Amino acid sequence: MTRCKKCGEPINWIITRAGKKMPTNPGSVTICTPDGRVVSGFIPHWDTCPHADDFREQVNPNQRSQATNQLHLKI
Secondary structure, three states, X not given: OXXXXXXXXXXXXXXXXOOOEEEEOXXXXXXXXXXXXXXXXXXXXXXXXXXXXXXXXXXXXXXXXXXXHHHHHHO
């Protein structure tokens, strides 16, 4: 386990389906989806880190919406 360079909180790293590294908070969470499936996963650290914007790459809005649409299709 490593620590976030900005906030100092512990983080774990997972590899996404796309083969990219993603920082997550320790421990998994279980949720129920709107269609009734129960799934386990991790909370991305950028969702809780007060300094998350310091790590974000500048992406034009068109690219961001395409990436978001692809994410929603995979869920």
